[in-house]
Amino acid sequence: MSKLVQIFSSRRTWAWPYVLFMLLFVVLPLILVGYYALTDINGAFTLHNFAKFFGHSEAIHTFFYSLMIALFNTALCLLIGYPAAYIMAMEDFKTPKVMAMLFILPMWINCLLRTVATVELFNILGLPLGEGALLFGLCYDYLPFMIYPIYNTLQKMDTSLVEAAQDLGANRWQSFWKVIVPLSMPGVYSGIVMVFMPTVSTFAIAELLTHNNIKLFGSLIQDYITTTDLLNYGAVLSLVLLVIIGVTSFFGDNDAKEEGGGLV
């Protein structure tokens, strides 16, 4: 009994249920993705699914196409989001928090509903629903993920460094590129990771935005994984996506984790 009390009063053990839970529902499922990818429908070991992927030109095409869309969207978000974050952080707004919150508020509206509304807006304006709509919609959905981390780092930045640079003779251009940009890099990294990863794996949004005319990798995975016979092949596709995610988060890891830029 006293031992039991001791175990409970050692607060380290309080994390055990969580660790167990995570092992069961996070680690094991990820291992299962690999397991399903390496087996056929009867559970026997096979590499056939991987061979099928590399011979499946449609899947390969879709994969690179989604990668391209994701990269393009990330660049677009950065181009539009960085100035916005910069202005919000530098401008002396009476209520900077309200401005920041205004950019985040739309995220409380269901993202699918916003997507449908975007489609309707395009219809009303008479614009075609193609790649343009896809990029607009994706950028629109993920822009806050880019603005917020950058805004956070810029706001925490020590402005006296900028003043020091200017006192030492740097012009505005120099002090921006040599002081502000390097200091905001952690936020930029985490913004890139936070936009790129959901974009590359997006599935329903692309489907709604283009009336199912453009297929992204996420939709392809969804198609295969929900078909019972092709579940193992779907697992291969998920594994490919998982590798991309792993690589991205590895690159973003150094800075993104510390700065985090969590949205609330």
Place this chain on the structure above:
Amino acid sequence: MRRVFVICDLLLVTCLSAWAQSNLTYTLKVGATGETKVLTEFPEVYSAEKVNINVQCTMYDVQRRDSLDFVFVNEPVAGLDAWGDSVYSYTDEGDVRWTVWRNHKEVKNRGQRVLRQNAYGAFEEYVVTATSKAQRGKGWIWWLFAGLALVGTAMYGCYILYGRRKEKELSSVEQEMLRRKRMGNRRHYGSQLYLWLLLLVIYSPIALIAVFSFTKSKILGNWTGFSMELYANLFSGRADAGLNSAIMYTLIIALIAAVCSTILGTLAAIGIYNMRARQRKVVSFLNSVPMINPDIITGISLFLLFVALGMSQGLATVCIAHVVFCTPYVVLSVLPRLSKMNPNTYEAALDLGATPAQALRMVMLPELWPGMLSGFILALTLSVDDFGVTFFTKGSGGLETLSTFIYSDARKGGLTPELRPLFTIILLVMLVGLIIINIRNNKNEEK
């Protein structure tokens, strides 16, 4: 610096507009072959008045592929005809006209076969006989944007060139003074305009929802006069039964997930905080995995787990899945509170004779509750907003949350109208909450 941004963005808009302009509209004409094939497997799916073509178009790579693929969906799935509605139309001669948007100069698909369901529910087979010339879509709006952006860029460029030259004529002292003045609290209307324009774009689809929540038209974008009927329907439960149950399930799942993840996450945070560095690193990594994983991966991996375990998917699996991706955020919002609090108070309570449970309740909780509360609220919003994970773990038992309900609704071709007032109310509540929080913060700062 801001000038450079403004110019970059104007150029960006120009490029985007020019690029969007290159998305031309093509019209394919599909003519009847004379040979009519009648299939009888699906006799009575549609009413006699309604004509549907069940043709689904798949274009995997719009940029590179030269030919389009038709995938003929012979089963009249309820959701599929809606995709066609806006894409197909009929010419006066009774031909099928299929409109697609492509970046290509020419479209080759003569000889393609298309199935059409006629007014009596039978299928007829058509062959593409002609492709008409490219038509410009309603491109004027893009030209307008591009023109405006170009004019803006030019004006701004002139201003900068002129301004710079004028500056160089000044003495160094005057230049310095000018710079100091600029460094001061001058308001930059140009850059504020940028922010407001961005907000305008971001809020325009939402405004569309809000405005059209005050008319009872079934279709978004069709104003049929002011009416509060949708609000009345929503509150009196006269809305679609599917919507009502979706709202209920969304709330139930969010509450269960938030409560479970708050308890689990708080205990875990206390545990992690007291761990040694190495253990702590491992658990923190484990904690970050669900946050890094995108929805689809979390959803699919859990789906595979439930398949492997032979669990039937439904409310329980969705709740588990939501706890999985909510808890890490709770842990992260409780941990900072722990590092702020005096670590000895808990032990002092134990020394003074409190049981661990009492010490937790009377010493730890009062210190931790702000972190727990924000974790709880975060978990609620994450759970309500989630689509990807729910989609893969809800099973096929008819369980729908708001997100999946909207998705299947949108695939059928139209939103349930009562969704508009629902989300307008949510937006307003959030806005009011934001304003209240802000006013409070300001007051606190003044104190």
